[in-house]
Amino acid sequence: MPGVVVGVDIGGTKVLAGVVDEAGQVSSTALRTTPGRRVVTAQVEDALVEAILESAAGQALSGVGVAAAGFVDSRGERVMFAPHLPWQGEPLRDLLQERLGCPVALDNDANCAARAEAHHGAARGTISALMITMGTGIGGAVLLEGHVLRGANGMAGEFGHMQVVPDGQSCECGRRGCWEQYSSGNALVRNARTLMGEQPSVLEEMTGGHPDRVTGPMVTAAAEQGDLVARRAFASVGDWLGVGTANLVAALDPEVVVIGGGVSAAGDRLLEPARAALQRTLVGAAHRVVPDLVAAQLGPQAGMIGAALLVTSALGAERRVSGGDGPQEE
């Protein structure tokens, strides 16, 4: 059946769907607000289906790829749990296949974004790469020859919960000292709030003097205006980004490290201190090629594009089995 492939990315705050072609180009998109974690799961599925159908705009669906902000089982069938969504072991793939009447593929959002960067973005043509996704927390993926390493439980790439400070800052995961407590959107905001007590800042005015109203985009805007509190907040998050990256590079020795997610929009303000810290803390830096630390290229559409790639390759594999000649990836 000829038709379009839709990728959909469901995060903690929004659902973004779009028609994606085989070159990774996005034609039409649709946006919904994520219903939140206290609703019944059917409401989340409704929002997904609505966004998918709106983006398809009446065209037949040949397949749908879903990128979900949560732990997906190694077979790509279920969302095992998700900090910002009500799913717990939800058989999302089959549920959506039934409602949409087309093949559905499912993976973790960071894996999808990495797959997209490997095929159409900053990790294209690499033998080995790391993707580090800095949003509210840190997600990530290990890329080997363009393939995402899934892991025995489908949980590889949970970089954000590597412990970097013994008995450090409390983490939502229930433990302490996780990397994402020092380098993430949440860490950026926390840093700014703390530093507002130490020196004057345009953030005072932006928040009406309420540090608890600081948001990540505010800190980015303030840093662009030259605000020292915002710049110090970024310097610390960037430094910790480099320290944690050095640990991953010691273990995996990739060619390139791609930094994506919302915080990466700050570009070199984040990446410069990270590169310095990577050079300073990476073992044997004088005896090796230290990998480039580069910004992701596909922005907020990476998850959606990577989800579409996933179902496209599944469809290709199916066609190959039945004698056709689908695309040869993954």
Add this chain to the structure above:
Amino acid sequence: MPGVVVGVDIGGTKVLAGVVDEAGQVSSTALRTTPGRRVVTAQVEDALVEAILESAAGQALSGVGVAAAGFVDSRGERVMFAPHLPWQGEPLRDLLQERLGCPVALDNDANCAARAEAHHGAARGTISALMITMGTGIGGAVLLEGHVLRGANGMAGEFGHMQVVPDGQSCECGRRGCWEQYSSGNALVRNARTLMGEQPSVLEEMTGGHPDRVTGPMVTAAAEQGDLVARRAFASVGDWLGVGTANLVAALDPEVVVIGGGVSAAGDRLLEPARAALQRTLVGAAHRVVPDLVAAQLGPQAGMIGAALLVTSALGAERRVSGGDGPQEE
């Protein structure tokens, strides 16, 4: 030319060579003392050649595999640097090929040990595994479908220099807070020395009251006798083993984690606290299969066996190219 394959493992203190068959069985071995890092490099090569020829005992050599305790370049030609050996960029593979008149293959010792465990030991049959080698420091390797991940510089698996404590204990690598400062043979000895000041210990007698004479094997022996200082030293090293392993498991989600190296001879005295710490510090432990943490099976011969495997597979690849039917591994 029919002949035997010899594997040789050169560490900081000894050179161990042996004839290894295709099933990984070792027949004859030879041992030399490593000349140390202040000698000229030719002396180290002499010791290697002597051990290799002694183990071959007059039989023709069809190939030699070398496992070296140092950084080996990604093409397996040179030892770039080694903390306990005088090599700096030494073209060891070609030097030995010339002296021995047979094909030589070269890799890092931890990679070789991991390869051996993947083919004939504790990681046999796994899709993904980690090998953590606890000797003086920590070495390691990432195993994917039995293959060792080399990395862009040939430096993947340098787990020992992942930073686990900001501004922590000084490390020989010039930085601070490296994992191997808390979990290794050196850490075990340091713990015991410190604890000897706090409570009575058989180590007092063993060392004639000189804490600076404590060695790793002494701590192991004392722990077996029930000595509390030795047991506390192991408990701390084991706990840190689990904490660092949890970081690697968060990133890579392997099926199994194999612990090798000299310190692993202590068995469950090391592994029990490590398993507890892994369970405690691994993200999402309640939602996943936590990987088994198991002892390596091939002991001190693992590096030598894995080095032999490396050259055997290289010979096999050569035979395949020239129309023969060598073994099909790596």
